[in-house]
Amino acid sequence: MAEDGGAVGLANGEAGSPSDTVQETSWPEDDEVFMTERLSPTVMATFRPGNVEELYELLEKLGSGHFGVVKRCRKRSSGTFYAAKFVKMRKCKGSRLGLDREQVEREVSILQQLEHPNILRLxxxxxxxxEMVLILELIRGGELFDFIAEKETLTEAEAIEFLQQLLQGVAYMHGRHVAHFDLKPENIMLLEKDVPNPKIKIIDFGLAQKLEDGVTFKSLCGTPQYIAPEVINYEPLSSATDMWSIGVITYILLSGMSPFQGETDAETLSNVVAGNYEFEEKFFSETTDMAKDFIRQLLVKEPGSRMSAAESLVHPWIKPLSRKQATNRSRSSINMKNFRKFNARRKWKLSYNMVSACNRLCRLKLLCGQRKEDETLRGCESDQEDETTHPVTLLRRRRSSCS
Structure with a gap:
């Protein structure tokens, strides 16, 4: 959502609540889910009393979305720049105008528990x-995949520098019993772009959950080509669900191909459940066997058999055991030509979905504008969930505020 390189990462989507099993999407697009059974308790967020403008000077608008705007701001006491995200709260349960307060409180409560160099700071x-106003770290570097796509060449060793940061952030989260559940290229950003050794930032904790021992969490949330089989099968989720997504991201990064992408969402989901993927020679001719082994140990159907984030950090591909292994990484390169094609298609799809969402929201506004009912009594058909819809048809792409 942000413009001019500034971005923040609080989600526009919704996580589940005990009383609402079926989720509605904030961006009505074509390939992400929204059906959640939330059984874990909510940790209440901590709010500062008073007016935001007493402590922060509000500057230019960085972006806007269905649920509010993001502005660059400067803390009056220190002069430090941040991103101020203004989030409209939903006035009534059936309305799409605004976000559910409980969902936002759950997300920010998780962010308040996380403090790591590779995770967005609240x-x-x-x-x-x-409304709520979130003062977030100002992220200027754009998406990691966009940054990589601009390069002429990239060795595996250089790619690993980014993956290592991603793994470190995820390992930190998992060590604090937090799972992200929405790891994908759009949610992996760079704090700054034109600096030596750019720093990775994991954003968008809209689907994140605090995992509790003995508490089952199930969800049909995520983007089809990145979600794990247990999500589609509506089985208990865990931190291992994030590791499957990292396996998919690594596969794409090295080859420019998505391992499970089909012609339709249904075909993609079928491929994920079956675990159907292969290392085609024309896309992986320059890829080391260590890299393929790393991916194989993540794209495992049984969650308990996948490498953890901590284990991934000491895999020989990430942390070579010998000089020969290190040399092989530096001599092998990723398929940049194909990667650029993949990234261009990905960006086109995001842009197309954004336009589709905006058009639908405009139609919704016109439709609802024809009704003179009080907001608390709105019965606009566009706001109603189809109770007969099969879960697979609920797959929608939830757009974050920084995409």
């Missing part, structure tokens, strides 16, 4: 009845 939080 610095301050203000709340009123109508």
């Amino acid at each position: 610095h301050d939080l203000f709340a009123s009845k109508a």
